[in-house]
Each structure stands twice: as structure tokens, then as C-alpha cells.
Amino acid sequence: MTQNSAAGILRRTVAAMPPHRGPQIEEDMAGVNAPLRRMSLNESADPPSPKVIAAVQQAVAGVNRYPDPKARALAAAISDRTEIPVSRIVFGNGSHELIMLMGNAFMEAGTRIVVPNPSFQPYQSAAKIAGADLTIVPVTEEGANDVDAMLAACNPAPRMVIAATPNNPTGALLSESALAKLIAGVPETTLLVIDEAYFEFGRLAGGPDVLKALKARKAPWLVLRTFSKAYNLAGLRVGYALASHDELTEGINRVRGVFNVNRVAQAAALAALSDEPYAKASQKKTAAERDRLAVGLKAMGLSPLPSAANFVAVKTPKPGTEVVGALAKQGIMIVPVGGPPYENHIRITIGSAEDTDAVLAALKTVLR
Numbered sequence: 001m002t003q004n005s006a007a008g009i010l011r012r013t014v015a016a017m018p019p020h021r022g023p024q025i026e027e028d029m030a031g032v033n034a035p036l037r038r039m040s041l042n043e044s045a046d047p048p049s050p051k052v053i054a055a056v057q058q059a060v061a062g063v064n065r066y067p068d069p070k071a072r073a074l075a076a077a078i079s080d081r082t083e084i085p086v087s088r089i090v091f092g093n094g095s096h097e098l099i100m101l102m103g104n105a106f107m108e109a110g111t112r113i114v115v116p117n118p119s120f121q122p123y124q125s126a127a128k129i130a131g132a133d134l135t136i137v138p139v140t141e142e143g144a145n146d147v148d149a150m151l152a153a154c155n156p157a158p159r160m161v162i163a164a165t166p167n168n169p170t171g172a173l174l175s176e177s178a179l180a181k182l183i184a185g186v187p188e189t190t191l192l193v194i195d196e197a198y199f200e201f202g203r204l205a206g207g208p209d210v211l212k213a214l215k216a217r218k219a220p221w222l223v224l225r226t227f228s229k230a231y232n233l234a235g236l237r238v239g240y241a242l243a244s245h246d247e248l249t250e251g252i253n254r255v256r257g258v259f260n261v262n263r264v265a266q267a268a269a270l271a272a273l274s275d276e277p278y279a280k281a282s283q284k285k286t287a288a289e290r291d292r293l294a295v296g297l298k299a300m301g302l303s304p305l306p307s308a309a310n311f312v313a314v315k316t317p318k319p320g321t322e323v324v325g326a327l328a329k330q331g332i333m334i335v336p337v338g339g340p341p342y343e344n345h346i347r348i349t350i351g352s353a354e355d356t357d358a359v360l361a362a363l364k365t366v367l368r
């Protein structure tokens with residue numbers, strides 16, 4: 001007998017998930033007769049440092065060999081900067097992969113995870129795949145993780161709590177006092193994960209020193225960071241986790257692909273760290289452009305959420321999907337935030353000065 005469906009093959013938790021769509025990129029914009037401005041994925045508009053480009057060119061010549069499975073040189077450089085021993089650092093193919101690996105290593109049916117919303121969606125996917133119970137905690141009106149509500153969700157103690165600062169897609173930071181409360185209040189048996197994908201931007205905006213605060217916590221914690229945003233390396237996929245205990249990095253090591261971060265990416269990330277002045281200049285330029293975008297939005301009578309990251313979220317008088325569709329026709333790629341009460345919110349990634357001007361001009365006509 002022939003089987004005309006493969007549906008029964010999927011893991012039950014995977015079969016129950018919504019269809020995979022993936023983000024839009026230029027290839028999905030066929031028929032748009034305007035220059036495309038990719039302001040949708042919170043990437044950097046600047047190319048990587050010339051030192052990175054040189055390191056990549058050199059590393060490419062060695063790609064007949066697998067990469068260092070422990071990314072030793074990169075781990076040593078990050079250990080120097082963070083004072084976290086290399087045994088408590090693990091790399092991922094982007095920090096997105098680390099989130100999925102955390103699901104595999106730490107979550108299972110019968111465990112519970114507390115996550116903010118709206119926030120980075122893969123937290124929820126990782127929990128769903130593992131069959132874990134999700135507790136979703138709305139962010140505050142300003143878009144920060146709501147620490148009081150997250151702590152209220154910690155009884156009984158969940159396996160894991162994830163917080164993000166700055167939070168994506170809202171952009172808000174955790175204040176120093178909210179962070180301290182979170183660290184003190186999350187139960188000792190719970191893994192507290194703080195996603196700092198936008199760490200460098202957060203610090204630039206005066207955000208608290210999360211790692212320093214966590215180092216005082218005896219109970220398990222883990223910090224996620226990435227080279228995708230502030231180091232202009234989204235296309236090479238390098239993220240890392242800093243953890244409180246060897247057991248946590250060991251757990252992730254057991255479930256990850258041995259060579260998950262490729263040779264070119266490791267060389268690029270190391271070179272990016274060697275050119276901090278370049279990265280800092282790019283971050284400052286982005287922050288200035290973000291503030292200029294916020295001023296422009298306010299001048300249109302809108303109220304952008306306060307952002308410490310490389311994007312701005314703002315409520316519009318029209319549904320977010322409608323605004324996104326109208327801007328797409330002009331070649332401007334942004335995303336809706338979506339989900340109650342954010343149906344009318346859009347998120348705009350900071351690009352070049354011309355991108356800022358173009359998005360403001362387009363919004364003026366679309367929202368008229």
C-alpha cells in the first residue's frame with residue numbers, strides 16, 4: 001500500500017506547531033519596482049570591519065578542514081573580556097541555535113518555562129518542540145520585561161525563565177533595579193537566561209551590567225550574546241552563551257553539532273573583536289540614527305517605544321500588517337509586531353541615513 005502523506009512521521013510536538021514561514025528577504029519581493037531597503041531583521045546596515053574581511057579571505061583557504069569544535073581562540077578572547085572561564089562558554093550558529101539547543105538540553109514534557117511577550121519568538125518554539133509548558137508574560141507598557149509579573153509566574157519554580165534586555169521587538173531595557181529584583185527573585189532551582197543579543201547597544205544606552213549582576217547569583221544562569229548585531233556579522237552566524245556552571249555548557253555541548261560554528265565564522269568573530277573601534281563607531285552611528293528616526297516619528301504625532309537597540313517599534317493608526325504591506329510596495333521592508341495589544345505596531349530596523357529618510361517619508365504618505 002502506498003502512503004500518500006508523511007504527516008505521521010513528525011514528532012507530535014512538531015506536528016502541532018504553526019507552519020514554518022521564515023522571514024522575508026529580497027528574494028520574496030519580486031515585482032517591487034523600487035530600491036529595496038532591508039529594515040526588517042535587526043541586522044547592521046554597515047559592512048563588517050576591513051579586518052574581518054581580511055580574516056575571512058584568509059580562513060576560506062582552509063575550509064577543506066573542519067573547524068575547531070571548541071572555537072578555542074574565540075573562547076579565549078571572550079573569556080579575557082568577560083572573565084568567564086572557557087569551560088563556561090559555548091558557541092552556536094547564531095544565538096538562535098543556542099536557544100533551540102537549550103530547549104533540547106534543558107526542557108522536556110512536564111517542565112515549565114516563563115518567557116516575555118512580545119519577544120524573540122524562538123523561545124516559544126524551543127519550549128513547544130520540547131513539549132514543555134509555556135507561561136507567557138506580557139511586557140510592560142514601555143516594552144520592558146515585566147519583572148514583577150515574571151516573578152509571580154515563578155511559583156511553583158519553573159525549569160527556566162528567559163528575559164531579554166533590550167527586548168526584541170520593543171527595544172526596552174531592564175532597569176538596574178528590575179534586573180536586581182529578577183536575579184534575586186528567580187528561584188534557586190530555576191535556570192535564569194538573559195538574552196543580551198543587543199548587549200552592546202544596551203550598554204551604549206546606559207543599560208545595566210547584566211553579567212556583573214549575574215555573577216553574584218549562586219543559582220544557575222546563562223547569558224546569550226551574538227556577533228550578528230553590534231559586530232555586523234549576521235550572515236556568518238556566531239552567537240555565544242556564558243554560563244554559571246560547567247554543567248550547563250556541557251549540556252549544550254552534548255546536544256549541539258560538533259562543528260556547528262564554521263571555520264570562516266570563527267575567524268571573522270575573532271577579527272571583529274580585534275577591531276573594537278570599528279564596531280563602536282558603527283554602533284554609535286546606528287544609535288544616533290535610531291534617535292533621529294524616533295524624533296521623526298514623534299514629529300508625525302506617533303509615540304515610538306523607547307529603544308536601546310538597533311530598531312524602533314511604534315504604534316500606528318492602521319493595522320501593522322497593512323502598513324508593512326504598503327511600505328513593501330515602496331521597497332521598504334519592515335515587520336509588524338502583531339498579537340494583542342500590538343496589532344497596530346510595526347518594528348523598523350535602523351539602516352543608513354537614507355533609509356531613515358525613506359521610511360519616514362513613506363510613513364507620512366501611508367498614514368495620511
Ligand SMILES: Cc1ncc(COP(=O)(O)O)c(C=O)c1O
Pocket residue numbers: 041042093094095096097120164167168195197198225226227228234237238239
Ligand atoms: C532577542 C534576540 N535573541 C536572539 C537573536 C538571534 O540572533 P542570532 O541568531 O543572529 O545570534 C535575535 C535576533 O534577532 C534576537 O532579537
